[in-house]
Structure formats: structure tokens, C-alpha cells
Amino acid sequence: MPVERNTMNFENLLQQIVAQPELHAMWLNTLSMMENCGARKISASEHTQNVDLIVLKHAAEEARHAYYLKSQIAKTGFKGCETYQPASLLSPVQSFQYLHRLDASISRYLKEKCKLNGNELKYGSYLLVTYAIEVRADELYPIYERVLKEKSSPITMRMIIVEEKGHLEEMIEQMERFFPDWQTHGAFSLELEKQLFRDWEVSLTSEVEKYYANLQEIA
Numbered sequence: 001m002p003v004e005r006n007t008m009n010f011e012n013l014l015q016q017i018v019a020q021p022e023l024h025a026m027w028l029n030t031l032s033m034m035e036n037c038g039a040r041k042i043s044a045s046e047h048t049q050n051v052d053l054i055v056l057k058h059a060a061e062e063a064r065h066a067y068y069l070k071s072q073i074a075k076t077g078f079k080g081c082e083t084y085q086p087a088s089l090l091s092p093v094q095s096f097q098y099l100h101r102l103d104a105s106i107s108r109y110l111k112e113k114c115k116l117n118g119n120e121l122k123y124g125s126y127l128l129v130t131y132a133i134e135v136r137a138d139e140l141y142p143i144y145e146r147v148l149k150e151k152s153s154p155i156t157m158r159m160i161i162v163e164e165k166g167h168l169e170e171m172i173e174q175m176e177r178f179f180p181d182w183q184t185h186g187a188f189s190l191e192l193e194k195q196l197f198r199d200w201e202v203s204l205t206s207e208v209e210k211y212y213a214n215l216q217e218i219a
């Protein structure tokens, strides 16, 4: 039977992904890879001595999200996605680029606009990049959770949603302490992230469309 598909918004896209075990497994693996990248970036941006409880908690929780998301793959019924090899990810290039481009552009902005360098640049960059990602996480995980519920999936994002909310509050507190005018920098970061997210979404959409087109051919 042909699959009915309209122009998709993000929620539709997730419905299409969750409906296919293989796509769903790859989606969980992709999110896991991105969470893991986030955890590694937080650790890499740490000062050798000035490390407080919030930063350690944040790095530990992002690493746990990566672990949790990967551990849920088995529940999709799909066997595979053991590693982050490109063939086991959705839009591997764009998924990697999303984080790296955000990171690179924010670093350039802080260097040129705010004249930061060294440890201050590392920390400022951690703040702005993570802030934008937390804003996105606060939007994306609840949409995903809604789709999972709709499909009566045994997978839930409840724990991640609670922790991401905490992260966003903590990022704002840290930004208030570090930047004299955190709103301006925060807005710049959000604007940049929006464009990168859009590119990622376009690429995911085309991959999912191709997957469904293939299914129809086989049928």
C-alpha cells in the first residue's frame, strides 16, 4: 500500500522515523552520537583546575544520555547500530556538521567580536554552543516523546527531558555570570543554531523520503 506523505514538519518527520524500526534505530543512534559529541566537547572545554560541580554534572549527564539513547535501540526490534559508523546513522555528515559548525562559528564570533582567547574563549564558547543546543533539546525531546506516546512505544524520553530542562537553567545562570550582556550573545547563538538545524532537518527529510520511496519500490 502506498504510504501517504505530505510536506513534513518535524513532528511528521519523527512519525515517519518511529514507524520504521530501522529508521528509528538509526535516529536513536544519531541522537546518541550527538549527545556523546556534546559530552566530549564539554570535557574538552574544561579548565584544568577551575572545574565546578555544574560542569561535571553536565558532562556526566550528556554522556549518560548518549548511553541511554543507544540502549533503547534494542526496543525498536532492529538489530544493528552497534557503533557510530556512518551507515548506522541518519544524515551522518550533516549530523556531525551541526555541532562542529556551531562550535566553529561561535568561537570565531567570540574571538572577533568579544576579543576572547585561551581559557576564556573555550569557556565562553562552551556556554554559547551549549545554550543553543539546550534550547533546541527542550523543543525536540518533547516532540519526540509525544510521537513515542502516540505510537505506544516502550521507549520514553522522560528522564532526558527533565535533565535538559535543568541544563538550560544552569546554562543561563552561568552565562549571566560570565557575559556582561549574555542576551545579545545568546540571541546570536540561537539564530545560528536555527539555520544549522534547518539544514539538518532538510537532510533528514530527504533521507527518510528516499527510505520510503525504496520501500514502495520493493512492494
Ligand SMILES: [Fe+2]
Pocket (backbone or CB within 6 Å): 035, 061, 062, 065, 137, 164
Ligand atoms: Fe543531553
Ligand SMILES: [Fe+2]
Pocket (backbone or CB within 6 Å): 062, 134, 137, 163, 164, 167
Ligand atoms: Fe543537555
